[in-house]
Amino acid sequence: MIRVAGFLALLIALWSFSSGQQVHYDGYQVWRLTLEKPAQLEEIQSLVRDIWMVRGKTVDVCLSPEEQWALRKAGYTGEVLIKDVGALIRQQQTDFTPQDGNLFTRYLTLDEIYAAMRQLADQNPRLVQMFEIGRSIENRPIYALRLTKDPRRARVYRDRPQVVLNAMQHAREWITPPTLLYLAQRLISEYQTDMRVREYLDRLEIYLVPVVNPDGYVYTHTTQRLWRKNRRYNGRNAWGQPIYGVDLNRNWSYGWGGAGSSGNPSSDTYRGTAPFSEPETYYLSRWMLSLPLLRAHVDVHSYSQLILWPWGFTADLPPFNAVFERVGLAMQAAIFSVHGQNYAAGPIATTIYLASGGMTDWVFGVRGALSFTYELRDTGQYGFLLPPEQILPTCEEVYPAFLELFRWTLRRDWREE
Ligand SMILES: [Zn+2]
Numbered sequence: 001m002i003r004v005a006g007f008l009a010l011l012i013a014l015w016s017f018s019s020g021q022q023v024h025y026d027g028y029q030v031w032r033l034t035l036e037k038p039a040q041l042e043e044i045q046s047l048v049r050d051i052w053m054v055r056g057k058t059v060d061v062c063l064s065p066e067e068q069w070a071l072r073k074a075g076y077t078g079e080v081l082i083k084d085v086g087a088l089i090r091q092q093q094t095d096f097t098p099q100d101g102n103l104f105t106r107y108l109t110l111d112e113i114y115a116a117m118r119q120l121a122d123q124n125p126r127l128v129q130m131f132e133i134g135r136s137i138e139n140r141p142i143y144a145l146r147l148t149k150d151p152r153r154a155r156v157y158r159d160r161p162q163v164v165l166n167a168m169q170h171a172r173e174w175i176t177p178p179t180l181l182y183l184a185q186r187l188i189s190e191y192q193t194d195m196r197v198r199e200y201l202d203r204l205e206i207y208l209v210p211v212v213n214p215d216g217y218v219y220t221h222t223t224q225r226l227w228r229k230n231r232r233y234n235g236r237n238a239w240g241q242p243i244y245g246v247d248l249n250r251n252w253s254y255g256w257g258g259a260g261s262s263g264n265p266s267s268d269t270y271r272g273t274a275p276f277s278e279p280e281t282y283y284l285s286r287w288m289l290s291l292p293l294l295r296a297h298v299d300v301h302s303y304s305q306l307i308l309w310p311w312g313f314t315a316d317l318p319p320f321n322a323v324f325e326r327v328g329l330a331m332q333a334a335i336f337s338v339h340g341q342n343y344a345a346g347p348i349a350t351t352i353y354l355a356s357g358g359m360t361d362w363v364f365g366v367r368g369a370l371s372f373t374y375e376l377r378d379t380g381q382y383g384f385l386l387p388p389e390q391i392l393p394t395c396e397e398v399y400p401a402f403l404e405l406f407r408w409t410l411r412r413d414w415r416e417e
Helices: 002-018 040-047 065-073 085-094 110-123 176-189 195-203 214-222 279-289 321-339 359-367 388-411
Strands: 029-034 050-055 058-063 079-082 128-135 141-147 162-167 205-209 233-236 242-244 294-302 306-309 344-347 370-376
Touching: 029 065, 040 050, 040 058, 040 065, 058 065, 110 128, 110 141, 110 176, 110 214, 128 279, 141 176, 141 279, 162 176, 162 388, 176 195, 176 205, 176 294, 176 388, 195 388, 279 359, 294 359, 294 388, 306 321, 306 359, 321 344, 321 370, 321 388, 359 370, 370 388
Parallel strands: 162 205, 162 294, 294 370, 306 344
Antiparallel strands: 029 058, 029 079, 050 058, 128 141, 141 205, 233 242, 306 370
């Protein structure tokens, strides 16, 4: 009987291997470790493949059974955040409520996100336009929504300051695209009734790019839920296995190649062979260079509940740090006012860690626009596997933070502060 069961298990393993099906996370756990000295981070990095979050002395890691054993052997004990990663993923894949026309009760596929964007544009031609920014490495379109009054009258308005909000550079951060879809929906539905919204759409150009990394996002649905990078083929490793993926948020040119990025193609923070080596960052940056009045930007990520600003590549404070702080704290208060969630605020390098080649540094450093990175819910209970019940509350609480940024963008040129 045992031999039969073993044979069956082998057959199943062979089948799933040959059909290239889903990567399983059975026996995986997420642990929170507390560093006693900074050098331990390097040791953890050598023992663990998938680091979810680093913040100060706190490190969250997703561990295979072997990695759990290796960490224990090296003397680490962690607080268990997720006891069974495989079970949680399966539960979230099967256990969703029907949609009922509400886009925010479960996580949408790429096609569903694009269909929702298309529908918004088709139904509201006087406020919304949809267009393609460029194509991913697997040739999927990267779409944007342009929200402004009478978008068809001018390719870009030369008297309307521009704001760009984008999400999903990192494939596993599923909570990020819905916040931009929600924003679009709500701006459109409140245009007639909310004086502020009307002013923002009349006087600003608001661009939303909900999925910067469509290949990675599809891959997290079909194959590997916790995939982070794009799907660039990087050649084979020493064992002959193929290596994929560049971390798009280490591939921007400003400060590219510095601390907090990796030159190892197998790393989750692999920066690529050159700045803008990836079509996703190349097209997005080229398009952003074409916007004459780009004033503000948010790159939306998860998780940790943070509002971050430059720099990532150095621990030095950026020019206009006081302005970043004022706007950052105003957004923080706006978020707190909705559901009482605390988001910490500060420069990237000193609030989380050094990270070079990030988008926020490029947008501020090259375009001089006020640029932020959000890290959405939660603070670690579920991490990237945020339950669908929290999609809507997360969208609701960041909505007024985006409005706060619009308000600031219109109020004055912050360089005069
Ligand atoms: Zn991210």
